[in-house]
Amino acid sequence: xxxxxxxxxxxxxxxxxxxxxxxxxxxxxxxxxxxxxxxxxxxxxxxxxxxxxxxxxxxxxxxxxxxxxxxxxxxxxxxxxxxxxxxxxxxxxxxxxxxxxxxxxxxxxxxxxxxxxxxxxxxxxxxxxxxxxxxxxxxxxx
Amino acid sequence: xxxxxxxxxxxxxxxxxxxxxxxxxxxxxxxxxxxxxxxxxxxxxxxxxxxxxxxxxxxxxxxxxxxxxxxxxxxxxxxxxxxxxxxxxxxxxxxxxxxxxxxxxxxxxxxxxxxxxxxxxxxxxxxxxxxxxxxxxxxxxxxxxxxxxxxxxxxxxxxxxxxxxxxxxxxxxxxxxxxxxxxxxxxxxxxxxxxxxxxxxxxxxxxxxxxxxxxxxxxxxxxxxxxxxxxxxxxxxxxxxxxxxxxxxxxxxxxxxxxxxxxxxxxxxxxxxxxxxxxxxxxxxxxxxxxxxxxxxxxxxxxxxxxxxxxxxxxxxxxxxxxxxxxxxxxxxxxxxxxxxxxxxxxxxxxxxxxxxxxxxxxxxxxxxxxxxxxxxxxxxxxxxxxxxxxxxxxxxxxxxxxxxxxxxxxxxxxxxxxxxxxxxxxxxxxxxxxxxxxxxxxxxxxxxxxxxxxxxxxxxxxxxxxxxxxxxxxxxxxxxxxxxxxxxxxxxxxxxxxxxxxxxxxxxxxxxxxxxxxxxxxxxxxxxxxxxxxxxxxxxxxxxxxxxxxxxxxxxxxxxxxx
Numbered sequence: 001x002x003x004x005x006x007x008x009x010x011x012x013x014x015x016x017x018x019x020x021x022x023x024x025x026x027x028x029x030x031x032x033x034x035x036x037x038x039x040x041x042x043x044x045x046x047x048x049x050x051x052x053x054x055x056x057x058x059x060x061x062x063x064x065x066x067x068x069x070x071x072x073x074x075x076x077x078x079x080x081x082x083x084x085x086x087x088x089x090x091x092x093x094x095x096x097x098x099x100x101x102x103x104x105x106x107x108x109x110x111x112x113x114x115x116x117x118x119x120x121x122x123x124x125x126x127x128x129x130x131x132x133x134x135x136x137x138x139x140x141x142x
Numbered sequence: 143x144x145x146x147x148x149x150x151x152x153x154x155x156x157x158x159x160x161x162x163x164x165x166x167x168x169x170x171x172x173x174x175x176x177x178x179x180x181x182x183x184x185x186x187x188x189x190x191x192x193x194x195x196x197x198x199x200x201x202x203x204x205x206x207x208x209x210x211x212x213x214x215x216x217x218x219x220x221x222x223x224x225x226x227x228x229x230x231x232x233x234x235x236x237x238x239x240x241x242x243x244x245x246x247x248x249x250x251x252x253x254x255x256x257x258x259x260x261x262x263x264x265x266x267x268x269x270x271x272x273x274x275x276x277x278x279x280x281x282x283x284x285x286x287x288x289x290x291x292x293x294x295x296x297x298x299x300x301x302x303x304x305x306x307x308x309x310x311x312x313x314x315x316x317x318x319x320x321x322x323x324x325x326x327x328x329x330x331x332x333x334x335x336x337x338x339x340x341x342x343x344x345x346x347x348x349x350x351x352x353x354x355x356x357x358x359x360x361x362x363x364x365x366x367x368x369x370x371x372x373x374x375x376x377x378x379x380x381x382x383x384x385x386x387x388x389x390x391x392x393x394x395x396x397x398x399x400x401x402x403x404x405x406x407x408x409x410x411x412x413x414x415x416x417x418x419x420x421x422x423x424x425x426x427x428x429x430x431x432x433x434x435x436x437x438x439x440x441x442x443x444x445x446x447x448x449x450x451x452x453x454x455x456x457x458x459x460x461x462x463x464x465x466x467x468x469x470x471x472x473x474x475x476x477x478x479x480x481x482x483x484x485x486x487x488x489x490x491x492x493x494x495x496x497x498x499x500x501x502x503x504x505x506x507x508x509x510x511x512x513x514x515x516x517x518x519x520x521x522x523x524x525x526x527x528x529x530x531x532x533x534x535x536x537x538x539x540x541x542x543x544x545x546x547x548x549x550x551x552x553x554x555x556x557x558x559x560x561x562x563x564x565x566x567x568x569x570x571x572x573x574x575x576x577x578x579x580x581x582x583x584x585x586x587x588x589x590x591x592x593x594x595x596x597x598x599x600x601x602x603x604x605x606x607x608x609x610x611x612x613x614x615x616x617x618x619x620x621x622x623x624x625x626x627x628x629x630x631x632x633x634x635x636x637x638x639x640x641x642x643x644x645x646x647x648x649x650x651x652x653x654x655x656x657x658x659x660x661x662x663x664x665x666x667x668x669x670x671x672x673x674x675x676x677x678x679x680x681x682x683x684x685x686x687x688x689x690x691x692x693x694x695x696x697x698x699x700x701x702x703x704x705x706x
Contacts (some may be wrong), residue, residue, distance in 0.1 A: 039304070050188075050189055051170075051173075051189075054166075054170070055188050058162060058163075058166040061162050062159050062162050062163070065154075065155055065158040065159050065162065066155060066159065067626075068151035068152075069148050069150075069152035069154075069155060069160075070154060071148055096190075097190045100188070100190070101188065101190050110592075111334035113265070
């Protein structure tokens with residue numbers, strides 16, 4: 001089966017490839033949004049915006065879908081790390097919802113800390129995605 | 143399965159991203175648009191509440207305006223998000239449906255399913271390449287013997303025909319090119335249960351490729367390959383194809399037998415023409431002058447055979463073949479009376495119609511019969527679908543290349559000793575075959591006898607092996623007696639006994655068996671169970687040998703031996 005889509009070897013491997021630009025954009029955006037949310041005091045709700053978490057989750061999901069159907073070895077690892085990101089961020093969102101809407105505990109420092117640390121895990125996986133993507137790109141050019 | 147999944151995700155990429163984006167936009171909008179709560183205070187949804195609203199709106203469930211009645215601005219956004227999400231869903235679902243109807247995808251799914259079913263076969267199976275006349279015959283015969291088969295054919299129609307046929311066991315049928323090594327592997331060539339590859343397509347080149355691929359990819363599995371041309375057959379033998387089946391050579395062999403040892407021919411033809419073979423009649427081809435229509439490779443080979451036997455042959459051919467016609471030949475198709483009269487059909491004894499066209503063959507023979515009703519009529523049948531026509535024409539002999547190939551393969555599969563038996567009996571007098579036919583013939587109405595090889599070993603015939611271990615003498619006679627009444631003989635006939643390099647044709651009843659002997663039995667299906675009793679049950683074997691019916695089986699007999 002021929003590989004199509006982002007990340008695969010195509011005829012245009014040395015030139016600009018719109019597919020690759022979009023793919024790299026989403027992977028990088030997932031990392032930056034994730035980082036933006038993570039930045040700040042770990043237990044201070046004022047430093048962590050809910051919209052940033054929402055955006056990080058949505059972009060993370062889109063990045064996952066873009067990696068689906070990749071048959072290369074590196075594509076598989078990218079997909080795995082992306083799934084980890086989604087899992088971590090969804091867990092963070094669920095904790096948020098549980099604290100604010102379900103149990104009325106509110107955003108106490110303890111709750112905030114656990115949300116942010118979950119997103120920290122996602123950050124690590126996002127970082128790995130970017131590193132892998134960079135590695136793949138350099139190995140193609142060699 | 144992986145291929146299906148990958149294809150699915152590759153095609154679903156765009157719809158899924160659209161769906162996620164639509165949901166994200168709708169959710170975001172709801173959190174930003176101001177509403178009014180039950181107290182009349184300004185209120186905005188949290189991300190959680192917004193996602194809840196979008197979830198039930200997008201899936202068209204619609205719980206209404208929760209938790210407070212919406213403001214006009216929120217209602218406006220609800221309209222927008224309904225169209226956004228519903229259209230995204232429609233896009234995704236239509237992509238899935240299109241994907242399921244996509245021929246590529248269906249092929250991949252079908253392929254994955256077949257591969258799974260091949261992997262699940264945990265018993266020996268044969269790969270039949272080519273579901274033509276020979277392939278269909280083989281598949282049916284093997285299935286009726288509870289042998290599993292896998293079929294490959296590049297013709298979709300044939301595969302469809304196979305699928306609707308009732309074969310008893312499930313036969314995975316691949317529609318693909320058997321010449322491609324990868325396809326053979328998918329069909330289970332490298333499985334440890336693969337018992338053999340039967341290359342019986344209509345094309346020599348294809349059979350050759352299948353044979354060489356199979357030999358290279360799995361040297362343990364025996365290859366049975368059909369070769370219509372002599373050069374192909376030589377090529378196949380050169381790289382060690384286990385069984386090369388040449389219908390032309392086989393026809394010559396049978397023609398020679400029919401003219402020299404009629405009963406050997408009848409026996410051979412009966413035993414090696416598949417499960418529906420009938421015993422050929424006793425009237426045999428005459429020795430006088432023959433007319434042969436069609437000087438193709440088969441015609442040339444048969445001409446050579448007849449000349450060797452000293453038979454006078456006149457050839458009718460339209461000159462379309464490369465070979466130079468022998469002197470005295472007549473140019474023409476043979477379908478018209480003038481050509482046949484030119485060949486002096488009136489004083490000929492037999493006519494062979496060997497062209498590649500079944501309609502021509504029938505026409506030749508019917509015209510010839512009108513000119514000379516005494517003729518012995520023989521035809522080559524090219525397509526199995528024409529068989530009813532040939533039957534209706536009431537010919538004396540119908541040569542069916544596919545049937546010959548299928549029959550030979552079946553005999554060789556069911557017992558490797560068969561070929562040895564045929565070689566030996568051909569060297570014998572006609573009398574030997576005549577006597578054998580007499581012994582086998584009384585069950586002739588129920589089809590040809592079943593051939594079976596019995597091996598004297600602990601695994602295949604434990605009762606006999608144990609008796610031999612105990613130092614007792616077991617005669618071949620014991621295996622031919624009825625375990626219910628020893629005075630009666632079972633309707634089985636031992637055709638051949640093989641011991642090391644030696645073989646005996648029609649072994650007598652007083653031969654003492656030795657461990658490692660292989661015996662080729664022929665008998666009706668019903669006798670198989672009785673023979674099994676003798677091979678596996680000490681009590682039954684002891685009874686037919688000594689006449690004593692001692693109670694108890696192996697357990698009682700073994701116990702004293704162990705305690706001593």
